Amino acid sequence: MQISDVFHAAAGVVNRGATALITSPRWGRIVGRGLTEIRYTGRRSGRTVALPVGYRRRGSDILIGVAMPDGKTWWRNFTGAGAPLTILLGGTERPGHAVATRDERGRVTVTVRLDT
Template sequence: MSGVFQATARAVNRGATALITSPQWGRIVGLGLTTIRYTGRRSGRNVELPVGYRRKGGDILIGVAMPDGKKWWRNFTGDGAPLTILLAGVERPGHAVATRDARGRVTVTVRLDG
């Protein structure tokens, strides 16, 4: 069953990424969704994922729904890691750090470079 779930998730992610980056729909969809790109710590692979986000001051917060069933956010534990994030149609470099609160919720906080 895990293989079916992963295949479905990949298809949904591809569709969401296409909407986010499309000239016609990107401005509307991009108000709460964006894509991030990073290099996997273990795999060394380049990864692109659509994520929901919100701004808090100068930070960008990415909430991770059902974090125990996902692995991508673990690339940003500890001291965190670099990534790029698409904002208003422009890829911006930043540094992301994942934290888990006492209730088990995970947030990835992005600080943009420069």
């Protein structure tokens, strides 16, 4: 088994645990202040993907920072003109449009604008 296989298996376990906390009636309000779940359709696979992510708000925008972006691929679904997604906020799924940008330091941020 390769290290990348171990990493992906561990990430799956962590993601399932984070999603359980986010959607928990008991812990969701607390955890949901900085973690949420996004759902989107993969541009190549066409499959629906659910992923827990950290976020923060800036005005009406929701910013999702991508840690170690070169080792991840999910954010690439939102490059260029971006793509639609659904984000769980306050226990409610909200549709929006996300665009990924990379700054001069290589940091990636996915900016979500909620549909009105």
